[in-house]
Amino acid sequence: MGADLSDFEPWLALWTLVPEGDVMSMPVTRSRLLPVRAGDQPAMLKLAHSADERRGASIMAWWDGQGAAPVLAFQDEALLMRRAAGGTLVPMVQAGRDEAATAILCQVVARLHAPRGSAPPTAPPLGKLFDALIQADDPTLSRARDIATTLLESPRDPVLLHGDIHHANVLDFGADGWLAIDPWGLVGERAYDYANIFPNPDLASVTPDRFAARLAQIARTADLEPARLRAWAHAHAGLSAAWHTQDGTDPATARAMLAILESA
Template sequence: MNGTMMNQSPAETALSRALIRWSLTKATPMAETPTSWIFQVEQNGRNHAVLKILKPGKGDGEQRGGELMQWYAGEGAATVFDRHGGTLFMEWLDGIPLGEAVRQGRDDEATIALATVVTHLHRPRPDAPKDLLPLRTHFDPLFNTNIRNWPYTARDLFARAAGVALTLFDRPSPQIPLHGDLHHDNIISSPRGWLAIDPRALLGDPVYEVANALNNPVGADDLVKDPRRIAAMSELLSLRLGFPRKRILGWAAAHAALSACWALEDEQPIAAQLAMLPLLLTAYDQA
């Protein structure tokens, strides 16, 4: 190893190696997440692409996600051109997030786009990744939480949502690879249509795939909390995907409670989840 590389940060070292490995030029930092560094790079001096470099020690979920993205082979998701160690070499998506379409007042159109992405992602393919996280394990923070961590006035909501989740797990369902975090701002427009990014890479009930979307997008709170939107969106998703509407609403409520448990673990506020839970549970009861 030369002296220059020894003085580099982990990100710089991984970037240098990736640029050489894939003959890339002109790396521009785009974002840093809790688990990765994102760079825009140029290929052959003209085509833009992305390098997603995982931070050391942040690997499991992201590694699973990279494997799942590669398995999608560009159908309904950004294309992964190649993967080496903790670095993904991927298609550059230069469009807007689907959340932006909703914030611009195109909610029904966005729901149809979401359903189309799910259809592409759920298309049967051979040789699914082996180490996907079971959906039941993903829900451990909900089932293992200490109810005393919840505000006193919200404990009945927590108990009901946990009960709904148990009911859903008790009913047999197909077990398929799931993106697992398919909210509006993880779907980006491109010349190839709307494409998903950043999966959690789970294995479980296909209906869970749309659970997070009913609680989203961020920045459209009045719309998201409108019972008419919950009814219309669940109806449209049911129609487009053939999922039972009651099951869609059940997973949406269960996910809102799970999200609250994650937030409580991180000492974050849970006002948004507490606003959604009674609405989703009521819609579930009435479905």
């Protein structure tokens, strides 16, 4: 392993961990991951780059393996969690099994939202996430901005949200089933945690027929009002487009979603 392990070494020593792979750097969050062995368990050691990532670690611990990867230890910027036995849901979608993948995502979200016996960690309101859209002056985002404003002013069923549920953030943990990783952690309407399913895992998944099928399946499975779920999908697509404008990245998927949602 040629990567620099100096930042990991204090945690390797503290938790008696043995490195088992190379350091991986996450392109968006800039957090770093190192596959390790904790005793007889394959694990992943994550070093957070931001306060938001640190909050995610405390939320993962609060979920206690119910819908999310089990946390073995966490302290300051370091999170030690069990390592997935398999991969993501992306290949399932690409193999034509979108309905099965959507069902798994719905099951994971339901487990994350289930009541716990203790109060959740403190997390910011969902409205904070939408600043980029609310403050955007792009006229093509006006409908999405208006919808987001209305939804945020009248929230229903508030829960601690994962905030970034999609096909690559739910992994196969073998006997423990499919579990989520990398939460953002926000407090808001539970329907929002389903909104990011629609534009994922790639642009090929964004078609009118697939959107309609997913909308019906998610609304039925999660007991959500279809029009309300559609509105959250619209708001999220606008938010995604606003982020792409800020970052100078390709907005094709977000714009394709907006085209579907604004065609009716």
